[in-house]
Structures are given as C-alpha cells and as structure tokens.
Amino acid sequence: MTTREFIGTVSHALGRSTPQTPAPLVYRHSVQVDVMQEYSQDELTTAFADYSRIIGVTVFMTTKERFPTTLVEAVKSCSAGNIVLADDPLLNELGAAQALSDVAPAQVWDTNSTWEKNVRLAENAAVGIAVARMALAESATVLLYSHGGTGRSVTLLPESTIYIIRKSMIRPRLTQGMAYLQDHQNELPSSVNFVSGPSATSDIELVRVVGVHGPMHVAHIIVTDL
Amino acid sequence: MSIKTSDLSFKQRMRKNLNDSFMRQSIAAAQDLINEKRQQQFDELGDFEKWRELAADIRSHVLENLDFYLEEFVSNAEKAGATVRFARDAVEANAIAREIFCKKKATRAVKSKSMVTEEIGLNEALEEIGVQILETDLGEYLLQVDDKDKPSHIVIPALHKDRKRIRQVLADQLGYDGDDVPENMTKFVRGILRQAFLAADIAVTGCNFAVAATGTIALMTNEGNGRFVTTIPRTHIVFMGMERIVPSFKELDIMFSMLARSGVGARTSVYMSLITGPKASSDVDGPEELYIIIVDNGRSAVLASEFRDVLRCIRCGACMLECPAYRHVGGHAYGVLYPGPLGAALVPLLAGYKEYKDITKICSLCGACNDVCPVKIPLYETIYQHRRIIAEREKLTPFLEDAVFSVYGSIIGHSRLYRTATSMAHLGNMAPRIGPLKKWTKSREMPKIPKKRFRDWFADRENKKDEK
Amino acid sequence: MNVSFFVTCIADNALTNIGIQSIELLEKLACNVVFNPKQTCCGQPLANTGYHQKAKKSMRVLIDSLLEDECDYVVAPSGSCVLQVKEFLHFFRDEAEWAEKAALLAEKTYEITDFIVNVLKVTDVGASLNGRAAYHPSCHMSRLLGVKEPPILLLQHVKGLQLVPFKGQDKCCGFGGTFAVKMADLSGAMVAEKVQNIVDAGVDYVIGADGACLMNIEGRIKREGHNIRVYHIVEVLMMR
Numbered sequence A: 001m002t003t004r005e006f007i008g009t010v011s012h013a014l015g016r017s018t019p020q021t022p023a024p025l026v027y028r029h030s031v032q033v034d035v036m037q038e039y040s041q042d043e044l045t046t047a048f049a050d051y052s053r054i055i056g057v058t059v060f061m062t063t064k065e066r067f068p069t070t071l072v073e074a075v076k077s078c079s080a081g082n083i084v085l086a087d088d089p090l091l092n093e094l095g096a097a098q099a100l101s102d103v104a105p106a107q108v109w110d111t112n113s114t115w116e117k118n119v120r121l122a123e124n125a126a127v128g129i130a131v132a133r134m135a136l137a138e139s140a141t142v143l144l145y146s147h148g149g150t151g152r153s154v155t156l157l158p159e160s161t162i163y164i165i166r167k168s169m170i171r172p173r174l175t176q177g178m179a180y181l182q183d184h185q186n187e188l189p190s191s192v193n194f195v196s197g198p199s200a201t202s203d204i205e206l207v208r209v210v211g212v213h214g215p216m217h218v219a220h221i222i223v224t225d226l
Numbered sequence B: 001m002s003i004k005t006s007d008l009s010f011k012q013r014m015r016k017n018l019n020d021s022f023m024r025q026s027i028a029a030a031q032d033l034i035n036e037k038r039q040q041q042f043d044e045l046g047d048f049e050k051w052r053e054l055a056a057d058i059r060s061h062v063l064e065n066l067d068f069y070l071e072e073f074v075s076n077a078e079k080a081g082a083t084v085r086f087a088r089d090a091v092e093a094n095a096i097a098r099e100i101f102c103k104k105k106a107t108r109a110v111k112s113k114s115m116v117t118e119e120i121g122l123n124e125a126l127e128e129i130g131v132q133i134l135e136t137d138l139g140e141y142l143l144q145v146d147d148k149d150k151p152s153h154i155v156i157p158a159l160h161k162d163r164k165r166i167r168q169v170l171a172d173q174l175g176y177d178g179d180d181v182p183e184n185m186t187k188f189v190r191g192i193l194r195q196a197f198l199a200a201d202i203a204v205t206g207c208n209f210a211v212a213a214t215g216t217i218a219l220m221t222n223e224g225n226g227r228f229v230t231t232i233p234r235t236h237i238v239f240m241g242m243e244r245i246v247p248s249f250k251e252l253d254i255m256f257s258m259l260a261r262s263g264v265g266a267r268t269s270v271y272m273s274l275i276t277g278p279k280a281s282s283d284v285d286g287p288e289e290l291y292i293i294i295v296d297n298g299r300s301a302v303l304a305s306e307f308r309d310v311l312r313c314i315r316c317g318a319c320m321l322e323c324p325a326y327r328h329v330g331g332h333a334y335g336v337l338y339p340g341p342l343g344a345a346l347v348p349l350l351a352g353y354k355e356y357k358d359i360t361k362i363c364s365l366c367g368a369c370n371d372v373c374p375v376k377i378p379l380y381e382t383i384y385q386h387r388r389i390i391a392e393r394e395k396l397t398p399f400l401e402d403a404v405f406s407v408y409g410s411i412i413g414h415s416r417l418y419r420t421a422t423s424m425a426h427l428g429n430m431a432p433r434i435g436p437l438k439k440w441t442k443s444r445e446m447p448k449i450p451k452k453r454f455r456d457w458f459a460d461r462e463n464k465k466d467e468k
Numbered sequence C: 001m002n003v004s005f006f007v008t009c010i011a012d013n014a015l016t017n018i019g020i021q022s023i024e025l026l027e028k029l030a031c032n033v034v035f036n037p038k039q040t041c042c043g044q045p046l047a048n049t050g051y052h053q054k055a056k057k058s059m060r061v062l063i064d065s066l067l068e069d070e071c072d073y074v075v076a077p078s079g080s081c082v083l084q085v086k087e088f089l090h091f092f093r094d095e096a097e098w099a100e101k102a103a104l105l106a107e108k109t110y111e112i113t114d115f116i117v118n119v120l121k122v123t124d125v126g127a128s129l130n131g132r133a134a135y136h137p138s139c140h141m142s143r144l145l146g147v148k149e150p151p152i153l154l155l156q157h158v159k160g161l162q163l164v165p166f167k168g169q170d171k172c173c174g175f176g177g178t179f180a181v182k183m184a185d186l187s188g189a190m191v192a193e194k195v196q197n198i199v200d201a202g203v204d205y206v207i208g209a210d211g212a213c214l215m216n217i218e219g220r221i222k223r224e225g226h227n228i229r230v231y232h233i234v235e236v237l238m239m240r
C-alpha cells in the first residue's frame, strides 16, 4: 500500500479527499508550565536530589574542583569492575579519566573503533559514565543524547550508571525537557533518552524489583558550579 | 495472538474466572494498590481535570487531523532515514514483517511489549517462517514461556500469576532451581534475556507515541527492554497503530505525563526513548535500518464512525483497574486482547459486533471508568450505545429476550396496562424461583412485594382527605 | 411550592415505604405534592439493555404525566431514574416536539436530596437516629448525575448518627439493572464484596438514596443473615 493510498483512506474516513492544514491546537490550560515555576535554582536542585534518593539513586553534590574526588567516591559506591566513559568534552575538562586511573580500568567509548569492540567494552564494564544534557526535578529524570561519543550502550549495558549533571541545567519537569528538544529539533540525534533511576519491574505480584534489563544502580553527580 | 484470545464460550469464560479465587484476589489487590498510587500521583500533581482536558484535546485534535499529521510524520521519518510501510490489516502487516525477515535472513528477534503486534498475531506469523521471537518485557516473557499463556491486563500482563506458579514455570521450562523470591527470579530471567538481546538479528517494538514534527518514535518502558532492543540489534522494526501520533514534543509532554501516572501510578516511567531514524554514520551502536509499519486494522472505520473518541486511547489500563466487573472476572473472561471497559468499547468496533457482542455485557454501567480515563473517552456512553446497536441495528440479541422486553415495553408504555399489571405484582412473591428470579436469588434474597402499592396508599390518603 | 412526585417503579411496587416517606418529608418541608397516577417507569431496564425504541413509549407516558400538573418541580427518590429522565431528550433527537418536552422535564426534575439541599436550601430536617451508618453513594446518582454532597450533608445533620467510611465505598454494588440477572453470578460477586466491606466497617445501618441498589444490598445482607438494617435516606430523614 502506498503512502498516498493509506493517507487517502484516512482522509476519506474524515470526510475529505486530501489532508487539510489543521486549525491551531489551542491549550485551554497551562498546568504543565505551572509546576515548580516559582522554584529558584537551589530549590530545583534540592527537589531533584530529594526525588532521586526516593527512587533509589545515589546523589553526590560537588564542584568542578572537587569533581575528581567525588567521581572516585561515586565509582566506589557502584559495582566493582571496569569502567566505560562517554567521549564527552566535559568529562575531559573535568579530568574524569585521570581521576579514575588508579581506581579501576577505565576506557573511553571510541567512535573510531568498531561496533564489536565498543559494545564488548560496555558489556564488560561494571560502570558507565555519561553527561546529562538536562535534568528534571519533578521526576529525577536525566535527559541524555545517546549518540556519537555517548554510545547507547554506555548507559545501558553496565550494571551501574553515573550521570554528571550541571546544576544550571536542572529544570522543573518534562515540559522543559520537551521544549529543549523542540528548540533543537533540527539537530536531534537518532536516540534520545529520558532516564529516571534504575531499571525496574513490578511484573511479579506487583513487587518492585530493581534491575531488569538496564542498570541496577544509578548515581547522580550534581556539579554546582556548572 | 490476535484480538481473540480464547476459544471458550462466553459462559465458560465467565464461570471459569469467577471460580478462580487466586486470580480474583490478585486482581483485587492490584486494583487497590495501583488505584491508590494513581490517586496519590494525581492529587500531588493537582488539577487532574485540567490535565486530562489538555490530554483529551490533544488526542481529539490529532484524530480530527490524522491524515495531515500522518503525512507529516511519514515525511519526517523518511527524512530521518526510516523506511515507512503501510498495512491495511493484520495480513498485510505480517507480510511486510516476513518480507523484512527474509530479506535480512534473520531468525532471531527480540520484542519489547507492543499491543498492536499482539493484535495482528505477529509472533505466530513469524514463527511459521521459522523465526524465534522472544518477548522481553518480563511479564510478557513469563507468559510466553508458560505455554503462551494470555495476558490479563494491558500494562501488567501476568497479573493473574503468583510467584509459585512463576517459579514452577521457570523450573519446568528453563531449569531454574532457585526460590520464588521475585528478585531472584527476575535476575535469572535477566541473564537469559541479556544473551537473547545480544544475539538477536532484529528488534521489534510497538510505539507509544509518534511525533509528527520530527518523525520520532517514543517508547516507554520501566525495565529498559525498550532501550535494549533499540541498542543492540542491527535492524529495528516498529509497529505503529496509525492513531499513535502527537503533533510535536510539546504534546508528547502532556501525553507522557498522563500515561505514566495513569498506567502504573508513577510520576514517570524509568525510560522514555525517542528514536529518530536509524543510527547516524557517526554513531557506533544502534540499528542500521529502521522500518516503521503503520497499521490500520480497523482503525479508519472507527475514525469514520460516531465512536471516533475511542481512538484517543493511550492504552494506560486505568479503566480496567478501576472497573468493578473486571475486578471479579479478570482479563481472561473477556477473551480478547483488550479487556475491561476499553475492550468493551473498542473490540466490537475493531472486530465486529457479531463475534464480540457479549463483552459489552460485562459492565454494570457504573461509570467509574469515565472518571479515570486520562483522555476522557466516554467509555460508559460507548458501551451503552453498543448495546443499542447490538439489540436494534444488528439484531443480535436472543429472540426470547427481545420478546420479553417487547411485552415489558408495552406494559410500561401504557398507563392502564401498567396499573393492572402492577396490581398483580405481589402474586410474584409466590412464583417459583425460575428464570430471572432464580438468577437473582442465587446470591441474594428477593424483596417481598407488598399488596398495597405506593399509588394505592396515595389514593387512599387523597380519598380520606376528601372525606374530611 | 408545587412538586410533582415521580415515585419510580421500584418505590411504587416494591419498596413502597420510600415513596410514602418521600411524600411525608416533602410535605413536612412545606411542599405541595401531587402524584400523577398515569406515570409508569422511566424505561431504564429497556434502554440499558439496548432496546431504545421499545423504551420510548414509556418515556412519552412519563413525560406527559409528569408535565401534566404543571408543577414547579418534579422530584424523585432515585438518582438513577432522575438521570434517565434527564437523558430523555437524547432519545427524541429526531422528534422536535418530544425533544422540547423532554428538555422542559429535564430542567425541572430533581433527585430528592439534591432538591432539599439545593432548591429548598435545607440541610437539617430535624431527624434523629442513633448508631453507626455506612452510606452507599449509588453510581448513577453520584458519578453520572453528579449529586454527591447533598445526601451526606443531610445525613450529617441527623442527630445521633455517625457516618462511617468503608473500603470500596464508592464502588458499584453490582446491581446495574438487568445486569443483575443477565450477569447474575458476576453481579452476585460484586454485591458480596460490597456487603463484606460494609460488615467489616461494623455498622448498624446501610443508607443509600437509590432503591434498586438498596434492594440488591439488602438482598445480600439478608442472605448472609447480618444484623444490619437497610434504609433509604428519606426513611432516615423522617425518623425522630
């Protein structure tokens, strides 16, 4: 069936022969933008950190200067083993790889290398480290672009994930996350993820079990002077 | 699977499930737990009515302009590098899927929970050509390994199974030798499915929402299977019910917020993955090819009908969790993929009144579903209208019932007849307990019909007044 | 104030005390009540089962009989039947004359507690009854007609009465008209749970505002042999 035939059937069901430009969609309410509107950046940060803890995420607050020490601390809170780092300019700037050199074998996702090597790297790692574009206070969610140096596997295959979050990029809720995507929709990567804590299920007798397919443990490092 | 999930008769299904006390207990417990959580979530969010008005407005707007938005979606998805295909019905959809599997010489597939693939019976269609397709949602997987047991809820498919049964299945089918603690059984399945993910040739997913402005597919999961299947396999096939569209990310915000809260009573699902085209050349992992199969399968007829609103559904499952009838008979009694009020409203439309008329009876018309539906579908009104169509337009009700109701209609349609008939109603106190009386008195006593009706009392009183 | 009383078929023929107490209550609240004996039934059993055409005859009879006396209001002791009367106009979409009459009737028809609280502006009718009571808010009345507060307000003013919340309070009792016989076992399971929850709440009475639901709940209570009295709210409001 061709596009035209299919769309034609739909138009027909709607009582016309071809699609017509819709009248604008009017929002009767603005409830979504009202959430946490009056919060200061500090309040948003607290809300984000508090809800992160509620959903089982370990939270670290640090500064650029103290970042290397905090990162080591965070890694130690995770499952022991190899580490895979996203290839992200901020991690370089903060000296992530150097900080970890004495802690555990840490390797960076390598866009110049093969699929097999990279995926194996992530599969064999216990901890994946990546940088969030934005974080959402209401649901302790991080917005992650999974592309280029931040391969999809980095934050999925290892048992633990550490997300680095710029305090200045903590926003109230999904509304702001979606607005960000809309503003940048011309350079949208093929995979964008909103992640809120560890992988979970309630499929057996509604008992919440953490860690089904994705990471069992998640840490948020909030860098307050970024 | 297909829309129909059981070969038992309606009566048999009702009896079997009403007698399944474990199932009834677990459904009741699930309803109580999730409904309370959902209530908390919406109380905390505030303005539930406004939120759902927004959500309903968005869905209505999309449906009214579905041709336009579909066209926009298709063009943007193609721009992003996806291949878009169209299927009028289940047969066409499955044929397209088989064609892709053959072309790729693929034999192993992993699937993340998707209602539309169940609707079209994709698993069976692929198994016929020798493809092994594994469900990766834990609940769905547990059903699949239990000799393809059927889901009893659209969000929590294995709701009717307890841990003992699950342990037994894992032991019998997969050699599990651990205990029945959910953590341990989950860990065991995690190990198996991880290998399957890594070995799979093709990933199959549904699509919670599709963003017209960017050609993006939105997938929500808590377990992470939605991310897994879009990370490792080299080919990704999306099955999308044609009405899943939202215009832009702005609307996705509202819809996602409602779906997560309504579905499981959480602020958000753990993951929402937004997939726009296959991986870029600068990306290492992710599928190289992305197919999107847009499925009609009866939807355009619903769109054209007086029941268009039913297509607003976002498959959250709240209506069934709120339904007092579903509470006692569970999902299997419906014998269809979509149980509860949604099923009673949607299935006769998608698959015909003739075969599915009976499910509209599993409803006391209490209206509770209307109050929780996040997109304000008039479920009560829809079921009510279905009954009219079944009785009057399709004439599918039993002859005897029709005759009895004709008589009844004549009696209450004439004042004098009614007066005469009701003056004798008390004689019914002595009537043998057969027919409707027998049915009623199986679970409860009959009220005693007094000889003196209210109208007799009133007339007496008026007469006495006059005498004075 | 002139009120035309719509007794409903259940209160006319089975639970007659509901009709009697309604009249006494309305008169006590200074209404002039008329009862037009031409009235029959609102046709719900037919309409809810799908037989809309068969139900229309009785709708016409009811419309005419309730409008005949040209009262200011029509009042009934059942939210469900009032809801049905308010829906009549949808059945006569293609019959302008009847649609108009149905609209007029819809406008002046009230469920009795709604009428007392929102038209007569009375919340304390001077009733008293000692004990603990479970109030069952019938689905049609509370959810679809939207009458939630009035019965509660009235009961809160009954001296000596303690309203006890209970599990599943707002859930359907399983009556559902012909549902109770067409799906008798399911309906039976629903009312059994309802009664279990009422029993667990440790109450002396169950009070409701819809005779049909009360007949269902009482039937189950009697079957199980519990010592709980079932009252329609008008009966309670007439207790001294």
Ligand code: SF4
Binding pocket: B262, B312, B313, B314, B315, B316, B317, B318, B319, B320, B341, B342, B372, B373, B374, B375, B376, B377, B379
């Ligand atoms: S009908 Fe409404 S409540 Fe039911 S599943 Fe669909 S969206 Fe959810």
